[in-house]
Amino acid sequence: MKPLRSVAIFGAVGALVAAVALPAYAATKPEDAATTVQQLAAVDAQSIVVASEATTAPVDRGSFSATTPEEIAKKKAEEAAAARAAARATTASATGFSVGNYALVSPGSGEVRYPLPQGSYNVSRTLGNGHNGADMVSPQGTPIYAATAGVVRVSSEDYYGYGVGVVIDGVVGGARVETTYGHMTYGSRQVSAGETVAAGQLIGFVGSTGRSTANHLHFEVKVNGGLVEPIGWLAANAG
Ligand SMILES: [Zn+2]
Structure with missing residues (x-):
């Protein structure tokens, strides 16, 4: 049969x-x-x-x-x-995320790049009053780029209040620059701890994980160990 x-x-x-x-x-x-x-x-x-x-x-x-x-x-x-x-x-890994109409690498040629595409965000809050960085409000899924070249020190799905977070240790103009990126979408990280990244490299996508109530990138900058105001620092250095 x-x-x-x-x-x-x-x-x-x-x-x-x-x-x-x-x-x-x-x-x-x-x-x-x-x-x-x-x-x-x-x-x-x-x-x-x-x-x-x-x-x-x-x-x-x-x-x-x-x-x-x-x-x-x-x-x-x-x-x-x-x-x-x-x-x-159009995406650095098989995570199912895509940069859509944005560039795969943050535009520019300098040592410092904007962590989000220009025009894709509004700054709702910055350094001060117990807040360590800038909150850049942007739609979920907006690509996040490494502000500097360096080595990924942290890449975690659960990085304290940062939620899905990445920390990159870099050197800009002889100064140690540590940048932190928080509240990314779960599963969207494109880099691992220990990995070397280039300035402007895609590292993840905007979300609202951790201590966050709306989609935004919490972007934090330390120069030689001290917090600096990120938006002014970007304006002075990025390009
Ligand atoms: Zn914040």
Whole structure:
């Protein structure tokens, strides 16, 4: 019984394929020919062989890019591969996040880069009154870039009140510069602890994790160990 059942299942799938292929086929062939193929496929599972040959052989190949099930499968595989390649080109890992219309690397050529795309954020709060950095309000999923080159000291899904956070140790103009990025979206980090990053490299995406009530980047800067006001520091150094 087993081999027979296999044939029947194969026939059922074949009938589906034949039915899908029919509209295109019918466009170039008389109506009755299409009906015959459909009926054959439905009535007798083994007629898949006939149906398959009948649909592929007489078709005007010039009007199709793919006709046989094999060609369609191959074309779909090629399209999927192309889509994966495109996805890799716009995001640094297979995390499912994408920079969308923004640049993969923060624009500029200097040692310091803006951590968010220019025009994508509003500063709601900055250094002072017990707050150690700048809150840059931006939609969830906005790409976050390393403000300086350096080594990733922290990359965590649960970095205290920062939530999903990254800390980078860098050197700018001979000074030690430590930058902290907080409240990223879960699962969006693009760098690991110990990794060396370039200025402007994509490190994650804006979210509202940790001690946060709205999507924003908490951006903190320490120069030679002391906190500095991040927005003024960016204005003076980024580019
Ligand atoms: Zn903050």
